Amino acid sequence: MRKLTIKRPSLRALTLPGLSFVLAMFFGALLIAFSDSTVLKHIGHPVTFIKSAGVAIWQSYLALFEGSVYNPSLAKPHDALLSWYPLSETLVTAAPLILAGLSVALAFRAGLFNIGAQGQFIFGSIAASYVGFAFHMPIGIHVVVAVLAAIIAGAIWGGLVGLLKARTGSHEVIVTIMLNYVALYFLMWLLGTTRFLRPGRRDPISPDVLPSARMPHLAGDNYRVNLGIFVALATAAFVWWLLSRSTWGFRFRAVGANAAAAKTAGISVPFVMTAVMAISGGLAGLGGAVHVLGSDFSLTSGTAGNFGFDAITVALLGRAKPMGVVFASLLFGALRAGGGTMQANTNTPIDIVLVIQALVVLFIAAPSVVKWVFRLKNLKTTGELTAKGWNG
Amino acid sequence: MKALSAAERRRRRTLFVMAILAVLSTLIFGLFQKSGQNVTYGFTLDKEWVLIQQWVISSRTASLLFGVISVLASAVAFLQFRAGRTIGLASGIGSAGIMMSFLSWAAAGKFIPFTGLLQGALLLSVPLIFGSMAGVLSERSGVVNIAIEGQLLAGAFVSGVVASLTHSTFLGLVVAPLAGCLISTLLAVFAINFSIDQIILGFVLNVLVYGITDFLYKKLLIPYQSTWNSGPTLAAIKIPLLWKIPIVGPILFDQSIIVYLMYGVIFFINFSLFKTKWGLRTRAVGEHPTAADSVGIKVNRLRFMNVMIAGMVAGLGGAYFTVGGVGAFNKEMTAGKGFIALAALIFGRWTPWGAVSAALLFGFADNLQSVLGIIGTPIPSEFMLMVPYLATVIAVTGFVGRVRAPAADGTPYKRGESH
Numbered sequence: 001m002r003k004l005t006i007k008r009p010s011l012r013a014l015t016l017p018g019l020s021f022v023l024a025m026f027f028g029a030l031l032i033a034f035s036d037s038t039v040l041k042h043i044g045h046p047v048t049f050i051k052s053a054g055v056a057i058w059q060s061y062l063a064l065f066e067g068s069v070y071n072p073s074l075a076k077p078h079d080a081l082l083s084w085y086p087l088s089e090t091l092v093t094a095a096p097l098i099l100a101g102l103s104v105a106l107a108f109r110a111g112l113f114n115i116g117a118q119g120q121f122i123f124g125s126i127a128a129s130y131v132g133f134a135f136h137m138p139i140g141i142h143v144v145v146a147v148l149a150a151i152i153a154g155a156i157w158g159g160l161v162g163l164l165k166a167r168t169g170s171h172e173v174i175v176t177i178m179l180n181y182v183a184l185y186f187l188m189w190l191l192g193t194t195r196f197l198r199p200g201r202r203d204p205i206s207p208d209v210l211p212s213a214r215m216p217h218l219a220g221d222n223y224r225v226n227l228g229i230f231v232a233l234a235t236a237a238f239v240w241w242l243l244s245r246s247t248w249g250f251r252f253r254a255v256g257a258n259a260a261a262a263k264t265a266g267i268s269v270p271f272v273m274t275a276v277m278a279i280s281g282g283l284a285g286l287g288g289a290v291h292v293l294g295s296d297f298s299l300t301s302g303t304a305g306n307f308g309f310d311a312i313t314v315a316l317l318g319r320a321k322p323m324g325v326v327f328a329s330l331l332f333g334a335l336r337a338g339g340g341t342m343q344a345n346t347n348t349p350i351d352i353v354l355v356i357q358a359l360v361v362l363f364i365a366a367p368s369v370v371k372w373v374f375r376l377k378n379l380k381t382t383g384e385l386t387a388k389g390w391n392g
Numbered sequence: 393m394k395a396l397s398a399a400e401r402r403r404r405r406t407l408f409v410m411a412i413l414a415v416l417s418t419l420i421f422g423l424f425q426k427s428g429q430n431v432t433y434g435f436t437l438d439k440e441w442v443l444i445q446q447w448v449i450s451s452r453t454a455s456l457l458f459g460v461i462s463v464l465a466s467a468v469a470f471l472q473f474r475a476g477r478t479i480g481l482a483s484g485i486g487s488a489g490i491m492m493s494f495l496s497w498a499a500a501g502k503f504i505p506f507t508g509l510l511q512g513a514l515l516l517s518v519p520l521i522f523g524s525m526a527g528v529l530s531e532r533s534g535v536v537n538i539a540i541e542g543q544l545l546a547g548a549f550v551s552g553v554v555a556s557l558t559h560s561t562f563l564g565l566v567v568a569p570l571a572g573c574l575i576s577t578l579l580a581v582f583a584i585n586f587s588i589d590q591i592i593l594g595f596v597l598n599v600l601v602y603g604i605t606d607f608l609y610k611k612l613l614i615p616y617q618s619t620w621n622s623g624p625t626l627a628a629i630k631i632p633l634l635w636k637i638p639i640v641g642p643i644l645f646d647q648s649i650i651v652y653l654m655y656g657v658i659f660f661i662n663f664s665l666f667k668t669k670w671g672l673r674t675r676a677v678g679e680h681p682t683a684a685d686s687v688g689i690k691v692n693r694l695r696f697m698n699v700m701i702a703g704m705v706a707g708l709g710g711a712y713f714t715v716g717g718v719g720a721f722n723k724e725m726t727a728g729k730g731f732i733a734l735a736a737l738i739f740g741r742w743t744p745w746g747a748v749s750a751a752l753l754f755g756f757a758d759n760l761q762s763v764l765g766i767i768g769t770p771i772p773s774e775f776m777l778m779v780p781y782l783a784t785v786i787a788v789t790g791f792v793g794r795v796r797a798p799a800a801d802g803t804p805y806k807r808g809e810s811h
Contacts, residue, residue, distance in 0.1 A: 031604070035611045113591055170788040173538070173591055174738055177731055178781035189774035312595060349610035354603025361596045365588045 017317055017324075019370050020363035021331070024356045029057045031355060032348050060348040067341025068334035079222075086337060088225035092295045094333030095228035096121070099287030100311030101318065101325040102239045103158075103280045107172075108320040109243055110276040111256035116161055116176025118308025119183030120154040120281040124288025126187060127153035129299045130196070132209025132292065142212040143293060147231075150289030151282040157183065158281015159274055166270030172277070180308070188301050196299070206299035215294040228294035233326065235286065240322040242279075252276055284308065310336075313357045316364060332357065407473060410486050411466040417490050418459025421497035425452045429501035435639060437507045443638040454496035462489025495760070502767045509763055510756075511643045514651075517755030518716075519544060519726070521654055522709020523733025524740065524747035525661055529702035530576070531742055532665065533695045534678040536802040538594030539579050541730025542601035543572040543703050547710020549605045552721035553613070555623035555714065564623060564715040565649070565708075572707020573700050575601060580699040584692050587804035602724060609723045617720075625719040626650065650708070650716040657705055662744040674698055678798035681805040691805045706730075735784040742797060754780040 033039050033053035042049040066073075068090045075083040100117045107114035114120075128150035137145060161175050190196045191204035198207045215226040243249040254262040255272045263269050287307060296303065314332055318324025335357070339350035363370050370376070431451045435444055449457075465486035469479040495504065523540040530537035550571035555564025575597055582588045613621040629652070631645040665671040673694055676684040681691045713725050732754055739754075740746025761776030 031607065035608060037615075115595070164785075164789050168789045170785075174734075174788050175785055177538075178735060178785045181728065181731070181781045182778050182785075185774040185778045189772050192772070192774075309599070313599065316592065343610075347611065349607050351603050351606035351610060354599055355607060356603075358596050358600035358603055361592070362582070362600070365592055365596065366582055366586050368586055 013319075015376075016367055016370060017319070017328075017360075017364060019374055019376075020317075020360050021356075023363055023370060023373060024359035025061075027359050028352050028356045029061070031352060032057050032060050036347070056346075056348075060342055060346045060352075063342040063345045063348075064335065064338035066338070067345075068338030071341075082222065085223060086341070088219065088223035089337040090330065090334040091225045091229045092333075093336045094329045095226075095232040095294060096287040096291040096307050097310055097314055097329040097333055097336075098229075098232035098326055099235055099290060100284045100307050101314035101329050102236060102322060103154075103283035103287065104311045104315035105318060105320040105322065105325050106239055106243065106252070106283065107276055107280040108315055109256050110252040110272065111259065112162070112165070112273065112276060112280075113173050114158070114161075114176060114277065114280050114284075115173055115312065116158060116179055116281070116308070117284040117287075117311040118304055119176065119180040120158045120284035121288040121291075121304045121308045121311075122180075122183040122187050123157040123281075124150035124154040124285025125292045125299060125303045126190065126288075127285065128213075128289035129206055129209055129292045129297075132213035132297075133207040134195075136210065137212060139212045142210065143215065146209070146213045146293055147286065147289045150285045150292075152285070154285015154288065155278040155282035158284065159278030161281075162274035162277025165277070166273040184301070184304075187299070187303070191299065191301060198298070204301050208297045209293055213293055214297065215290065224295050226294040228290035231286070231290055232329075235283065236322040236326050239283070243322070248275075284311070287311075310357070313361050316361045319364075403473065403479065407466065407470055407479065407483065410483060410490070411463070411470065413490050414459065414462035414466045414486060417493040418456065418463055421493045422452060422456030422459045425455060425497055425500070428452070431496050431499045431501070432503045433506040434503060435507055437505075437511065437642040440636045440641045441638050449496075451496050451500035455493045458489045458493035458496060462486045462493060465489055498764055498769045498771060499767065502769075504763070504767075507639055507643060509759060510639075512759040512763070513752065513756035514643055514647075515755075516758045517751045518651060518654055518712050519709045519729045520733045520736050520751035520755055521658065521748055522712065523706055523730050524736040524751050525657055525744065526572075526576075526702040526706035526709070527734060527737035528661060528665070528742065528744050528747055529674075529705060530579075530699045531737065531801050532678045532798055533674045533698040534681060534798060534800040534803065534805070535579070535583050535695055535699050536590040536594065537576075537579065537699070537702060538591060538734060539575060539597040539601075539730075540706050540733050541726055541728065542594075542598040543575045543706035544710040544713070544730045544733075545601050545605055545724070545726045546571040546575045547707030548713035548725055549608070549710075549721050550707075551711035552623050552714030552719070553620055555719075556621055557619065559624060561624050561626050561715045565626070565711055568711035568715075569704035569707040572705070572710060573703040576699050576703020576706070579703070580696045583804065584696050584699070587806070590802050590804075598730070605721075606723055609721065613721060621720050623715060623719045623721075625717065626715055648716050650712050653708065657708075658744065658748055661705075665744060675798075677805075678800055681800050681803075685805070685807060691807075695805070732780050735780050738797075739780075739784050739787045742801075753783075 033056055036053075036056045039049065039052045039056050042052050066086065068086050070083055071086050072083050074085050075081075100121055103117045103120065104114050128146045131146040131149045132142070135142070135145075157179065161172050161179065164170050164175055165172050188204065191206060196206045198205050215228050215231075217223065218225050218227065218229070241249075243253065251262070251267050251272055252275075254265065254267055255269055255276075259269050262272075288304065291307065292299065292303065310332055314325055314328040317328035317331075318326070332353075335353045336350075339353045342348050342352075343350040429451050430448050431454055433447045435446060436442055462485070465482050469482035469486060472479045472482055523544055526540055526543060527537050547568040551564040551568035554567045555561055558564075579590075579593060579597060582593050583590045626648040628646050628648050635641045635645040637645070665674065673684065673689050677689060677691050677694050685691050710726070714721050733751065736750035736754055737747045739750040740748070757776060757779040761773050761779075764771065764776065765773040
């Protein structure tokens with residue numbers, strides 16, 4: 001029996017994610033130290049070894065920070081604010097990630113594991129960029145239409161999964177894994193067609209979206225940060241409202257908690273599944289729109305990058321809560337943005353970010369490890385993050 | 393007419409779909425084809441005993457011929473089904489006929505190296521087969537394994553690096569299963585001992601292996617390429633006499649040791665899963681752990697062991713990318729093959745032979761795509777590449793009969809908790 005307690009937001013909720021992150025950074029540090037040739041040269045001398053390892057780790061993590069938040073060396077005499085340029089980059093990366101993360105989180109709350117955010121993101125990007133470069137519309141309206149097209153495209157691609165699950169019982173994880181590849185190959189095919197290929201180019205890249213369809217910059221043209229981050233934050237607020245304050249959200253969560261009970265209570269489970277996956281797909285599609293209209297402007301086969309997969313780690317780290325997703329996305333956005341600088345300035349590859357991400361999620365999923373390492377006895381952990389086996 | 397069981401209905405529907413496809417391909421590729429061009433099939437690869445060198449036939453006639461064969465085969469299969477006999481052979485011929493009808497149409501005016509097409513298909517299927525066998529082992533005992541990709545990649549990385557450092561393909565081959573086993577042990581510990589959600593876990597393990605191998609690739613394998621990443625590769629071994637069999641000989645019996653190990657793995661898993669005590673227990677644990685426990689089977693210990701063996705199998709498959717292939721490791725070189733293996737496992741209904749057939753089919757589709765891409769055909773290669781994924785979606789959505797996972801797949805077992 002689980003005790004019913006009134007939950008209040010508190011710092012304690014941050015303990016597990018926080019400690020998991022610390023532990024993951026620690027393992028990341030070990031990886032940096034033990035793969036560095038200058039550090040390994042000193043392996044026979046403990047003192048110099050630790051010193052040089054410390055230097056390697058400090059430099060890497062400092063570069064990570066400087067690439068994601070604040071870098072004093074970027075400041076120019078006439079513009080001291082430029083040292084905050086990295087923060088703008090973090091926000092640019094975080095915006096699509098928040099939206100894709102919300103997509104996964106929303107589905108999680110309804111008991112569905114949406115691995116397909118990647119595919120939905122791709123369809124969103126395709127729709128947004130097509131509307132963006134192929135049509136001429138007035139400023140303002142153009143962005144809105146492109147964004148709506150992306151939401152619809154993502155919602156169709158996601159809703160299809162929900163419909164298949166509701167109708168035939170096919171597991172959404174299997175279907176979404178497969179549909180991600182279908183979406184990717186579809187994108188690659190599109191980029192080879194005359195409609196999508198940029199005139200004069202032979203490598204797969206689409207034309208840039210027209211200026212009228214771009215998200216306006218927020219802090220002048222020196223910074224890439226754009227309206228997308230506000231779109232993401234507003235959407236997070238909306239998802240929070242949807243999940244915790246609306247009747248629909250209640251139904252979603254009811255299906256997630258116990259589909260059989262929800263059915264007995266008169267909730268149409270097939271409808272909820274389809275609706276949740278459609279909304280979820282729409283969110284990921286919106287992420288694609290924010291990415292293409294906000295910072296990338298053109299479509300390539302790598303447009304979706306890792307957003308759809310990072311979204312899963314973000315949703316898990318954020319405990320499938322909108323606020324959690326926002327913070328987790330800012331963190332991972334920072335890691336991604338800073339990782340580039342780290343790779344350029346030190347000899348630590350950006351891929352350490354993937355390792356840290358995986359470890360964070362692993363520790364969050366396995367609180368016992370964190371509890372054991374930090375000798376915490378009464379750390380409260382909840383088990384909301386479960387998908388079900390293939391027959392679930 | 394007596395009521396049909398679910399399985400029979402499923403088979404009838406499959407037959408129905410096949411018959412429609414057979415008729416359609418006869419009509420579209422055969423009767424209504426306008427091109428008067430010839431298609432040439434080549435049948436020799438090496439110095440095997442030759443039956444025929446090549447076969448030149450009008451594309452239209454060939455499509456029509458194979459289409460009619462597939463229609464006839466469908467009819468035979470249907471009669472056999474009515475008579476309650478097995479339909480395997482007839483439906484196999486039927487599907488192959490449809491495929492050949494399509495191929496003869498798509499390759500009008502071109503040369504198709506037929507033996508090469510099949511050989512390439514087998515080579516592309518090897519990692520898929522290893523991966524799906526790993527899936528069979530782990531999922532039949534009740535642990536969902538979507539970390540196949542990670543296990544393949546770990547095997548590829550470690551075997552490539554070790555072979556390069558030691559200049560020994562043998563050592564590379566030995567450590568690959570250990571690397572896969574390391575990943576699957578993590579899967580086992582967290583899934584079985586900590587009861588963590590296995591889908592999330594598999595996903596995370598894939599990310600972890602991607603991260604670590606990408607990291608080390610950039611940090612060690614690129615800068616110190618000559619020592620760390622220039623491993624030797626396994627040579628092909630011709631099996632005396634057998635390799636001289638026309639057409640199939642050079643395809644099946646002129647391969648590296650990994651492929652022969654693969655034959656062994658397939659046979660061994662198929663045999664032991666259905667004919668040994670271990671196999672019976674494994675299936676019991678995957679379908680109904682409580683019942684298995686009540687007769688004294690150590691559910692979690694058996695699962696743990698099977699997941700570890702699964703990792704070894706996948707890891708060995710990973711070696712195929714490096715020591716069995718190009719030698720050098722490349723960033724993310726498994727390129728989603730682990731997920732196609734998962735697709736093959738599901739498409740093959742969690743059975744060893746089903747998974748092998750699906751893997752061969754997907755490998756064939758993949759190779760057909762690249763062969764047709766080179767000679768230039770009406771079908772965009774991207775759509776051919778979608779085939780395995782779409783086929784799997786169609787399979788799980790029950791268009792040609794629902795596929796069902798082992799009942800306890802993905803459910804952690806704790807004694808005393810009913811499921």
